[in-house]
Amino acid sequence: MKEILKQFAIINEVSDPQPLKIGFINDSFIVRAKRAGEKSYFLQRINHHIFQNVEGLMRNIQLVTDHIRHKLEAAGEQDIARKVLEVVPTKDGKLYYKTPEGDYWRVYVLIEGAHSQERVTPASAELAGEAFGRFQCQLSDLPFDALCESIPNFHNMEYRLWQLDEALKADAAGRKAACADIIAEIDKRREEMCQAERLFREGKLPKRINHCDTKVNNVLFDEEGRPICIVDLDTVMPGFVSSDFGDFMRTAANTGAEDDPNLDNIHVDLAIFEAYARGYLKEATFLTDIEKELLPYGCRLLSYMQTVRFFTDYINGDTYYKIQYPEHNLVRTKAQLRLVEEQEKVEPQMKAIIHDLSSK
Secondary structure, rough: HHHHHEEEEEOEEEEEEEEOOOOOOOEEEEOOOOOOOOOOOOOOOOOOOOOOOOOHHHHHHHHHHHHHHHHHOOOOOOOHHHOOOOOOOEOOOOOOEEOOOOEEEEEEEEEOOOOOOOOOOOHHHHHHHHHHHHEEEHHOOOOHHHHOOOOOOOOOHHHHHHHHHHHHHHOOOOHHHHHHHHHHHHHHOOHHOOOOHHHOOOOOOOOEOOOOOOOOHHEEEEEOOOEEOOOOOOOEEEEEEHHHHHHHHHOOOEEOOOOOOOHHHOEEOOOHEEEEHHHHHHHOOOOHHHHHHHHHHHHHHHHHHHHHHHHHHHHOOOOOOOOOOOOOOHHHHHHHHHHHHHHHHHHHHHHHHHHHHHHH
C-alpha cells in the first residue's frame, strides 16, 4: 500500500491507509496527514471489472470536477476545496495508477469535517434535491458528449429490454415458463418506458450530464447540516435528467425495501417526493418544459428499469447481482414491479406537485 501511495503527487507526510467500509464496488481507504493542518487523502482501488474503461472514467471525473471548480471560482465562492472533489494525479501526471498486477488506484484530497447521511426524511430529501439540482445546473453547459459512458447503456431502457429478450430466448436456468405473469406486466409497458430514447432521437428531449447514482449518501453535508459536495462520481455520464430524478425516488420515496417480500409494505411517500422535487426545482433552473413534465415519468422509468434488470438476472440464473437465497432476484423483481404500480396510481398527484412547484 505504501508503494502505491508513493506513485501519487502527495506532498505532505501521511500515515498508513486505514480501510473504510463504504460502498460495494470499490475498496476505500483514509490516508491521514501526520501533521495537523495538512491535507489528508482518500485512496480507492477502482473495480475495473465493472468500470472497464478506467481511463475514460477518470477523464470524466476530471472534466466534471474542473468544470464545477471553474464555476465556483467565477461565482466568487469561498471554501471551494470543500465544494468539489479534487483528484490527486500520479507523479507522472496520470489520473490513476495501474499496478504490475493489473489493479487500478486513484487518490482524492479528503474533504475534512464533512459527513454523509443514510436516512431520508423530508428535510434531508429537500437538501439532497438542492444538491443534485445544483450539480446538474453547474454541468448543464458542458456538452453531454464530452463524457464517455463509464458503464455503456447504463440507463438505456431499450438496451435493458434487449438484454431481457436475449435472456428469455436462452432461458439458461429454465425459469421462463413459471414467470408468464411478470413477462406480461413488463411487455405491456415496453413502448411507454422507451419513450425517452425515442424523444431524444426526434430531437425533443436533450441528454445532459447525469450523476446516475442519486442517493442521499452521495451528498456530503457540512457541520451545520448543509449540503456542500456531490461525491461518488464514477457513474457521471450522459443521460436524461428524469432518470437521475427517478433514481433518487426509487429508493428514497419507497415505503418498503428494494427486496421487500411483503408487497403491501410498498407505497410512494409523497412527502419525500414533494420535498426532493422542491429542492431540485429550486436549483435546476436549466430545465426545459418537457424535462419538467417527464420528472414523474422518470420515477416509473427507473423502477421499471430495475424490475427488468433484476428479472433478467433471475432468468439468467443469478449471474450479476449477489443473492442471499435462491429466489432473491425474483422477490426483488416483484417488489420493484409493485413500486411501478404504486407510482402509476399516484402519478396524477406527482404531476400536480411538479406543476405547482414549477409555477412558483
